[in-house]
Amino acid sequence: MKYAYYPGCSLHSTGIEYDMSSQLVAGKLGVELKEIPDWNCCGASAGHTTNHLLGLALPARNLAIAEKEGLDVMAPCASCYNRMKTSEVAVKSSQETKARVAEVTEMEYEGKVGVKSALEVFVKDAGLDTIKSLTVKNLGGMKIAAYYGCLLVRPVGIGFDDPENPMTMDDMVTALGGEAVDWPFKTECCGASLPTAREKVGLKLVYDILTIAQSVGAEAVVTACPLCFMNLDMRQNDLNKKVDNANFHLPIFYFTELMAIAFGEKPAKAGVGKHFVDTSSVLAKYNLK
Amino acid sequence: MQPINLTSASAAGKDFVEKVRKASGVDVKACYQCGKCSAGCPVAFAMDYTPRQVMRMLQLGLTEEVLKSHSIWLCAQCETCSARCPRKLEPAKVMEALRIEAKKAGFETEDEIATFNEKFLRSVASNGRVFEAGLVIGFNLATVRPFKDAGVAPSMLANGKLKLLPHKIKGRDAVRRMFEKAEKMEGEHK
Numbered sequence: 001m002k003y004a005y006y007p008g009c010s011l012h013s014t015g016i017e018y019d020m021s022s023q024l025v026a027g028k029l030g031v032e033l034k035e036i037p038d039w040n041c042c043g044a045s046a047g048h049t050t051n052h053l054l055g056l057a058l059p060a061r062n063l064a065i066a067e068k069e070g071l072d073v074m075a076p077c078a079s080c081y082n083r084m085k086t087s088e089v090a091v092k093s094s095q096e097t098k099a100r101v102a103e104v105t106e107m108e109y110e111g112k113v114g115v116k117s118a119l120e121v122f123v124k125d126a127g128l129d130t131i132k133s134l135t136v137k138n139l140g141g142m143k144i145a146a147y148y149g150c151l152l153v154r155p156v157g158i159g160f161d162d163p164e165n166p167m168t169m170d171d172m173v174t175a176l177g178g179e180a181v182d183w184p185f186k187t188e189c190c191g192a193s194l195p196t197a198r199e200k201v202g203l204k205l206v207y208d209i210l211t212i213a214q215s216v217g218a219e220a221v222v223t224a225c226p227l228c229f230m231n232l233d234m235r236q237n238d239l240n241k242k243v244d245n246a247n248f249h250l251p252i253f254y255f256t257e258l259m260a261i262a263f264g265e266k267p268a269k270a271g272v273g274k275h276f277v278d279t280s281s282v283l284a285k286y287n288l289k
Numbered sequence: 290m291q292p293i294n295l296t297s298a299s300a301a302g303k304d305f306v307e308k309v310r311k312a313s314g315v316d317v318k319a320c321y322q323c324g325k326c327s328a329g330c331p332v333a334f335a336m337d338y339t340p341r342q343v344m345r346m347l348q349l350g351l352t353e354e355v356l357k358s359h360s361i362w363l364c365a366q367c368e369t370c371s372a373r374c375p376r377k378l379e380p381a382k383v384m385e386a387l388r389i390e391a392k393k394a395g396f397e398t399e400d401e402i403a404t405f406n407e408k409f410l411r412s413v414a415s416n417g418r419v420f421e422a423g424l425v426i427g428f429n430l431a432t433v434r435p436f437k438d439a440g441v442a443p444s445m446l447a448n449g450k451l452k453l454l455p456h457k458i459k460g461r462d463a464v465r466r467m468f469e470k471a472e473k474m475e476g477e478h479k
Contacts, residue, residue, distance in 0.1 A: 009419040014450045038459045041413040045366045046406035049388045052312065054471035058413070061460075061467065104470045106463065150367035156379065163372045189331040189367035196425065196438070197405035201335040201363060234441060274448040276441070 004066035005033035008080035015226025017271025021256035064109035076118035078225035082151035138177030145218035302350025326370035362399035417458030
């Protein structure tokens with residue numbers, strides 16, 4: 001399989017591990033990724049809540065470039081994926097929208113190619129049997145909370161998994177030999193930019209997610225979004241300083257990091273050494289270093 | 290809150306309800322006030338009006354109160370309300386439309402969020418992509434707390450998570466034109 005790869009802004013900066021580990025996993029699964037030439041930012045929430053048309057047009061430019069190359073897009077970031085999917089559906093379902101978007105982008109996007117999330121490509125499409133057959137280092141029963149966040153299973157009625165109780169990442173954890181813990185915060189929102197823009201509000205969301213994950217006995221949390229990852233990983237130190245009795249040391253992983261490690265790659269090669277929260281103890285406990 | 294005459298209030302809000310419908314595709318009149326949106330909303334605790342109340346206020350013609358609310362800025366656009374609405378009304382899309390209208394009307398009740406979004410888009414318009422270091426520094430300076438999150442910068446730099454210079458795409462002029470065109474076209478399309 002070959003996809004047009006849309007890393008998005010985060011995977012070239014704060015989410016660099018997601019980029020590194022996605023490339024490794026793609027290699028192991030035989031998925032060819034060709035980066036969209038000269039791609040632009042999808043606009044994220046700031047774009048579509050400022051100007052609706054701009055919010056459709058920014059992702060459409062990238063989709064138009066991918067369409068010229070005849071390739072469906074794979075977008076690992078949940079927010080980029082959501083914005084691209086929204087644009088794809090809007091263009092496919094209305095001739096008027098399609099024309100307006102084309103006028104803004106000065107490019108034709110016919111809706112012949114679409115976008116998939118990395119979780120869809122690497123787990124759902126690849127299949128659990130393939131994942132099991134590639135696993136050389138079993139996760140050894142590590143208790144992991146699969147955290148999907150909000151946007152990965154939206155927009156409404158379009159997602160690749162159940163919007164309330166998605167299982168793709170849980171199934172992956174099980175296939176890699178881990179134990180996917182049952183927990184109620186799978187699709188709660190991490191606040192996205194709120195911990196930066198409106199700290200008190202945003203940090204509460206992160207606090208709740210981490211607290212629940214810990215309370216169900218998770219030894220780690222696995223995510224499929226660079227914003228979720230950054231909020232859960234980088235903000236633990238903040239919370240420990242600012243909230244009474246907070247004492248979080250919960251390792252956060254991208255699902256692609258766990259796949260790469262289970263497929264026999266060195267954790268450092270997958271970017272695991274770049275996290276804020278130490279991962280070495282939990283990896284050592286399960287002989288995964 | 291003052292008593293409201295339902296007949297005259299909802300008549301007064303009719304035009305705005307229609308405007309919201311055109312912009313978002315959502316007919317707020319169809320909301321039957323079950324409150325599922327508010328029950329699932331992760332930021333309802335910080336809002337002045339819950340999503341259900343926002344829907345009701347629109348029905349009642351309390352247009353200015355809604356546009357001046359903090360709720361429409363605090364909405365994280367997670368779409369949980371939209372996923373759960375039994376009337377399939379997508380309150381998240383209503384929030385999007387309301388924020389755009391509030392901005393037009395000059396009501397930005399959440400300075401920090403408005404500033405963050407503005408800096409974010411300015412970065413995209415000039416580089417084609419978001420330059421995160423520039424965004425955070427610009428945002429912190431604008432909100433007068435220059436050292437917020439500065440503690441994480443050294444390790445992020447060392448790990449390649451923070452770039453000192455923006456990556457400017459070749460098509461940045463095309464992206465800038467997209468901003469201008471979208472603004473012009475959305476202004477005309479009402």
